[in-house]
Amino acid sequence: MQVFAADHHVELQVFGSLAWQSLTGLQYLSETSDIDVLLRIHLAADIDLLSSEISRIDNASPSRIDGEFVRPDGLGVNWREFLSDPMDVLVKSMEGVTLFDRKRFVAGDSLP
Numbered sequence: 001m002q003v004f005a006a007d008h009h010v011e012l013q014v015f016g017s018l019a020w021q022s023l024t025g026l027q028y029l030s031e032t033s034d035i036d037v038l039l040r041i042h043l044a045a046d047i048d049l050l051s052s053e054i055s056r057i058d059n060a061s062p063s064r065i066d067g068e069f070v071r072p073d074g075l076g077v078n079w080r081e082f083l084s085d086p087m088d089v090l091v092k093s094m095e096g097v098t099l100f101d102r103k104r105f106v107a108g109d110s111l112p
Contacts, residue, residue: 009046014036088102
């Protein structure tokens with residue numbers, strides 16, 4: 001995974017059941033668990049390619065991959081939103097959620 005992250009200009013972090021299992025050594029994952037990831041992206045990241053690659057891995061994985069692209073300013077978008085190339089994406093911030101122009105999110109623009 002380190003090579004994947006480096007190749008795509010992301011820092012990869014896990015949370016949820018996988019993180020708890022890793023931290024405690026206790027059984028948190030089950031057959032129905034998904035793998036929760038934060039993909040801390042840099043503006044150099046190709047989010048379309050990254051989404052496509054994650055989708056390919058997700059389709060081959062026994063566990064569903066769920067997670068967010070998180071920009072350096074903390075704004076986040078679920079990685080699956082980029083697969084269909086929408087005009088707007090649902091952006092999450094500490095202030096709430098809002099629809100935001102996809103291209104502006106990728107460019108690093110601030111929320112209005």
